[in-house]
Amino acid sequence: MTAADLQHPPTNIAGMHRAALTDALASAFDLDAKKARMRAAQIWRWVYHAGATDFDAMTNIGKEMRAELSKRFTIARPEMVERQISTDGTRKYLLRMAPGIEAECVFIPDVGRAGALCVSSQVGCTLNCPFCHTGSQNLVRNLTAAEIVGQVLAVKDDLEEWPSDAEERRLSNIVFMGMGEPLYNLDNVATAIDVISDGEGVSLSRRRITVSTSGIVPEMRRLGEETSAMLAISLHATSDDLRNELVPINRKYSIAELLDACRNYPGVSNARRITFEYVMLKGVNDTDAEARELVRLLKGIPAKINLIPFNPWPGAPYECSDWDRIEAFADIVNRAGYASPIRTPRGRDILAACGQLKSSSVKKRASAIRREANL
Numbered sequence: 001m002t003a004a005d006l007q008h009p010p011t012n013i014a015g016m017h018r019a020a021l022t023d024a025l026a027s028a029f030d031l032d033a034k035k036a037r038m039r040a041a042q043i044w045r046w047v048y049h050a051g052a053t054d055f056d057a058m059t060n061i062g063k064e065m066r067a068e069l070s071k072r073f074t075i076a077r078p079e080m081v082e083r084q085i086s087t088d089g090t091r092k093y094l095l096r097m098a099p100g101i102e103a104e105c106v107f108i109p110d111v112g113r114a115g116a117l118c119v120s121s122q123v124g125c126t127l128n129c130p131f132c133h134t135g136s137q138n139l140v141r142n143l144t145a146a147e148i149v150g151q152v153l154a155v156k157d158d159l160e161e162w163p164s165d166a167e168e169r170r171l172s173n174i175v176f177m178g179m180g181e182p183l184y185n186l187d188n189v190a191t192a193i194d195v196i197s198d199g200e201g202v203s204l205s206r207r208r209i210t211v212s213t214s215g216i217v218p219e220m221r222r223l224g225e226e227t228s229a230m231l232a233i234s235l236h237a238t239s240d241d242l243r244n245e246l247v248p249i250n251r252k253y254s255i256a257e258l259l260d261a262c263r264n265y266p267g268v269s270n271a272r273r274i275t276f277e278y279v280m281l282k283g284v285n286d287t288d289a290e291a292r293e294l295v296r297l298l299k300g301i302p303a304k305i306n307l308i309p310f311n312p313w314p315g316a317p318y319e320c321s322d323w324d325r326i327e328a329f330a331d332i333v334n335r336a337g338y339a340s341p342i343r344t345p346r347g348r349d350i351l352a353a354c355g356q357l358k359s360s361s362v363k364k365r366a367s368a369i370r371r372e373a374n375l
């Protein structure tokens with residue numbers, strides 16, 4: 001590489017928003033707005049519909065233009081550091097976004113319409129829910145929109161799901177339930193959702209994209225307005241006292257405020273219900289009285305209830321409720337009209353289940369990251 005190349009290393013367009021791609025092309029080739037939009041549309045289809053990783057594959061673009069494009073741009077994926085496959089078919093990926101920045105994502109077959117990809121929005125988390133493995137890792141940083149989209153592209157490569165509208169596709173749903181709190185990175189999450197829901201690209205419907213939050217009340221309306229995504233709430237307790245302990249952000253936004261924001265979530269209706277997640281912790285939040293209180297609290301909110309058997313991790317200070325207890329709890333919830341409320345744990349053998357994700361990335365000084373990047 002020459003010094004000039006280092007000043008202008010090729011820009012990665014994989015994961016870019018359509019507007020950013022249009023701007024990048026306009027400035028690289030001095031195009032007017034209309035030409036730039038047309039060129040972007042052409043490239044967009046190759047990248048997000050066909051899964052191209054090389055400009056040479058773009059047969060409807062002239063050869064000279066392709067050569068120019070490859071001088072200035074790349075179509076790169078996050079580096080796959082590790083892939084583990086569970087006995088139940090769940091796949092866990094450790095992806096390296098940049099030096100020292102690693103995040104996990106998990107593909108779970110046979111959920112949603114076909115299969116769901118659980119993506120991360122941050123490396124680590126600023127919140128410290130004591131039952132969550134990610135919560136024991138400090139926040140390293142937010143993932144960029146491109147890095148969130150990069151998870152989807154890398155997994156589609158692995159599943160060989162190109163072109164994106166192939167029949168029988170296995171990846172049909174996206175859940176933001178990996179590492180991090182998506183509503184503390186909402187701008188990037190919203191941009192990523194724009195990209196993956198674009199009908200001329202990856203084309204995953206917004207109704208099949210679910211964002212899970214621990215309850216960042218002031219951001220919930222914007223999530224609904226900007227993304228039209230489905231909402232999931234990590235409730236986990238029916239009293240403020242207990243929720244203050246299990247989901248410490250509750251000290252800032254109480255259960256009453258949270259449920260109020262749910263009632264006012266844009267687009268909420270019986271056809272677009274909010275999922276309430278409730279982790280089953282032995283002797284902590286799993287009595288019949290709490291099941292009844294849960295049903296009472298959710299009255300009037302179009303809701304689904306998801307009971308999540310606690311997934312253990314090394315050193316976790318909780319145990320999963322006994323199976324009879326979970327069933328007794330589920331029975332009460334069921335009788336109140338909520339169907340099949342227990343979420344079967346998936347990928348536990350490879351620590352890929354809810355709340356088991358954690359990367360070895362640690363927070364470093366920016367100077368150390370820059371140093372590594374230049375190696």
Ligand code: SAH
Nearest residue numbers: 132177180181212213214234277311354355
């Ligand atoms: N930060 C967001 C999204 C990521 S967590 C949130 O908290 O909602 C995805 C879901 O897994 C949340 O409901 C979370 O509370 C739950 N979870 C975390 N640790 C878990 C564990 N060890 N066992 C089962 N569920 C867990």
Ligand code: SF4
Nearest residue numbers: 125129132135180214
């Ligand atoms: Fe963060 Fe969600 Fe884990 Fe709580 S449950 S620590 S909000 S990732």
